[in-house]
Amino acid sequence: MCWRWNKHLLTGILDSHIIDYPTPKNLNYMWSFGSTAGICLGIQMLTGIFLAMHYCPKMEYAFYSIEHIMRNVKYGWLIRYIHANGASMFFIVVYSHIFRGLYYGSYMYPRHYLWMSGVVIFILMMATAFMGYVLPWGQMSFWGATVITNLFSTIPFVGRDIVEWLWGGFSVNNPTLNRFFSLHYTLPFVIAGAAIVHLALLHDVGSNNPLGVEYYGDKISFYPYFYVKDLFSLFILLIVFSVFLYFFPNELNHPDNYVPADPLTTPAHIVPEWYFLPFYAILRSVPHKLGGVLAMGGAIVLLLILPYLNTSRVRSTYFRPLYAQAFWFLFFDFLFLGWIGQKEVAEPYTYLGIIATLYYFFFFLVLVPLLGILEEKLICYDVEKI
Amino acid sequence: MLTCASILCMHSLWLLTSRVRMFSRAAAAFKRVRFIPPSAQDGKGKLMGALVAGTAVAGGVAVCSADHVPSIDYGWNHHGLLASYDYPAVRRGFQVYREVCASCHALEHTYFRNLVGVTHTEEEVKKIAESYDVVDGPNAEGEMFERPGKLSDKIPGPYANKEAARAANNGAYPPDLSLITKARPGGVDYIFALLTGYIDPPEGKAILSGLNYNPYFPGGAIAMARQLQDGQLEYEDGTPATTSQMSKDVATFLAWAAEPEHDYRKKAGVQWIGALLVALALTGFYKRFRWSPLKTAKFHYVA
Numbered sequence A: 001m002c003w004r005w006n007k008h009l010l011t012g013i014l015d016s017h018i019i020d021y022p023t024p025k026n027l028n029y030m031w032s033f034g035s036t037a038g039i040c041l042g043i044q045m046l047t048g049i050f051l052a053m054h055y056c057p058k059m060e061y062a063f064y065s066i067e068h069i070m071r072n073v074k075y076g077w078l079i080r081y082i083h084a085n086g087a088s089m090f091f092i093v094v095y096s097h098i099f100r101g102l103y104y105g106s107y108m109y110p111r112h113y114l115w116m117s118g119v120v121i122f123i124l125m126m127a128t129a130f131m132g133y134v135l136p137w138g139q140m141s142f143w144g145a146t147v148i149t150n151l152f153s154t155i156p157f158v159g160r161d162i163v164e165w166l167w168g169g170f171s172v173n174n175p176t177l178n179r180f181f182s183l184h185y186t187l188p189f190v191i192a193g194a195a196i197v198h199l200a201l202l203h204d205v206g207s208n209n210p211l212g213v214e215y216y217g218d219k220i221s222f223y224p225y226f227y228v229k230d231l232f233s234l235f236i237l238l239i240v241f242s243v244f245l246y247f248f249p250n251e252l253n254h255p256d257n258y259v260p261a262d263p264l265t266t267p268a269h270i271v272p273e274w275y276f277l278p279f280y281a282i283l284r285s286v287p288h289k290l291g292g293v294l295a296m297g298g299a300i301v302l303l304l305i306l307p308y309l310n311t312s313r314v315r316s317t318y319f320r321p322l323y324a325q326a327f328w329f330l331f332f333d334f335l336f337l338g339w340i341g342q343k344e345v346a347e348p349y350t351y352l353g354i355i356a357t358l359y360y361f362f363f364f365l366v367l368v369p370l371l372g373i374l375e376e377k378l379i380c381y382d383v384e385k386i
Numbered sequence B: 001m002l003t004c005a006s007i008l009c010m011h012s013l014w015l016l017t018s019r020v021r022m023f024s025r026a027a028a029a030f031k032r033v034r035f036i037p038p039s040a041q042d043g044k045g046k047l048m049g050a051l052v053a054g055t056a057v058a059g060g061v062a063v064c065s066a067d068h069v070p071s072i073d074y075g076w077n078h079h080g081l082l083a084s085y086d087y088p089a090v091r092r093g094f095q096v097y098r099e100v101c102a103s104c105h106a107l108e109h110t111y112f113r114n115l116v117g118v119t120h121t122e123e124e125v126k127k128i129a130e131s132y133d134v135v136d137g138p139n140a141e142g143e144m145f146e147r148p149g150k151l152s153d154k155i156p157g158p159y160a161n162k163e164a165a166r167a168a169n170n171g172a173y174p175p176d177l178s179l180i181t182k183a184r185p186g187g188v189d190y191i192f193a194l195l196t197g198y199i200d201p202p203e204g205k206a207i208l209s210g211l212n213y214n215p216y217f218p219g220g221a222i223a224m225a226r227q228l229q230d231g232q233l234e235y236e237d238g239t240p241a242t243t244s245q246m247s248k249d250v251a252t253f254l255a256w257a258a259e260p261e262h263d264y265r266k267k268a269g270v271q272w273i274g275a276l277l278v279a280l281a282l283t284g285f286y287k288r289f290r291w292s293p294l295k296t297a298k299f300h301y302v303a
Helices: A009-019 A029-052 A062-071 A076-104 A112-134 A139-154 A159-167 A174-205 A222-247 A274-285 A289-309 A321-341 A349-385 B002-017 B025-034 B038-058 B087-099 B122-130 B162-168 B187-196 B243-258 B262-295
Strands: B133-136 B145-148
Touching: A009 A222, A029 A076, A029 A174, A029 A222, A062 A076, A076 A112, A076 A222, A076 A274, A076 A321, A076 B262, A112 A139, A112 A174, A112 A274, A112 A289, A139 A159, A139 A174, A139 A289, A159 A174, A222 B262, A274 A289, A274 A321, A274 A349, A289 A349, A321 A349, B087 B243, B187 B243
Parallel strands: none
Antiparallel strands: B133 B145
8 A cells, every 4th residue: 555645644634624624615705814814924924034134123223224124125125015014914804804703603602712712813913013013113113112011001009010021121112122023023923823723723613604504514625625715815815915015005004103213202193003993992982091901901802702792593694684783883883993093082083982982892792692692582483473 | 807807996096095085175275275386375375374274164174184284196207006206307306405405404314326327327426426525434543534425325414413413403303304205194295395385374373483384394383494496506407496396306306215116116016916917817717617516516306
């Protein structure tokens, strides 16, 4: 008997997880975001490794080393723009992936651990992206770092100590930049590990599908069917990515980040990167410092515990007319929060932000548990009537 | 069809992201005012002030910030998906920078070698570089010395350090210009608007001595006085050196200084996106080809 590669311990893993892996036939293109997110991570890690060869994590040189990459390193501008815009693309893909999960009930039993591992990846991504934005040491890097690290100062009694421990000094300073660089380089490998866990948990139970109904027979292999389908999605992503990359490379950046960091001049508006804006809006909508931080943290924790808040046994929103309304309202509410996050703190934005924040929490804390029960009752009522 | 769709997509993106987001009447009103030659505009401070106030009410919050007038889209030569810089303008702009701006503003990320083949020939740039004194060293005796500039040198700035720059400018720091079009909202439009936008302050607006009124500058009070006057320098190519001509040229030059890769980037983008579109079409075909047995499968139930 000849050696069969798909029965070998190592190559067999490859075979059973990305070649022969049984996949529901009815997955639509919304199921492409998982693989494209993995590719985004790969792009970020690869370009990051090359950037780190030329970048200098020292206060006096960081900004200049970025300009050195942009001007003197062969294709340095391309590598850096890929890395900077790649972060945005990664978040576009991951937000789509999250909302896909919310729509098709992919967070429900038996995929609750899968969903939670995903939220952990999302949190790690946010930490990595934030620290990455600090590295160019522009005005927005410096002041963003100051604002965000200061959030920890709201913790009673030990807040100040924690912040100084994070800074490695008494302000955002050279040690802060150094450790952010170190962590920014390390965390993607942690994310990659978490992504493998995420994939293992997925393949343990198998993919959800648009109907949300489990069936174990009649699946198709990943290769070639979903390989080509994901490849098609990947090219669409790369085209959108390239339009930004080649034609609008600074559109998602803030002009202030091309001004070298100056601790003596505060920018008129300190705004985080666009992908943090919804959470930033939640932070600002609570008129209490600690309360705001708790609300922002809570907004993410709610995602984490969503499988336990849910009461519905029907996964897909196709069969949940009430939840569908609430879901789409949440979707636009989230976009709206993002818009609020980049506006100045003034009426009517603060007021609208409070309403949008309230709906976000109302959705997870009230609508998710309530609609599950209500919809089931209505179905039972309807069935009994017949 | 795919190509058409993607061109449409790119076009709408361009529309979305271009600076002309201000579809309101306010933008049109500013446009009318802005294109009055700056010399003729000096007497129109009040009109300007009234317009600012008027449009702030009519045009809504998106158009007018509280303390300055946002610059509008002037339709630059290089602001198209396939457009390159206007290189004669970049060359003239370098002359404006060298003869006017360089007395206060550095261009610290730009090397003489960057100009070669862009604004000047290698011989010309060598001559320009030699006209600068560059501090080098230390030599064998441990002394710093001055020598004529070389192609590999950065264009020397006017001041030794930030403190010297502040001391020479009444406490105001003239920012480095090599990234300025990327570092200001509005970019190259802002530079043009600022350079041509000096007018008398509207009534009731107090400007401290040593500062100048410019509605495009955040806060309105800018330390830099109006620098460009009609006929102040003589262009090599005989272009009339009006204020707006010089402003346009120097703004184009600064756009190049901030994004020297710009032309190559767009060209590479067209090629790369073109290749991706072909790959997308082929993959689309391959996907349908592979899936066709599944898509055409028929389940037939016999009752």
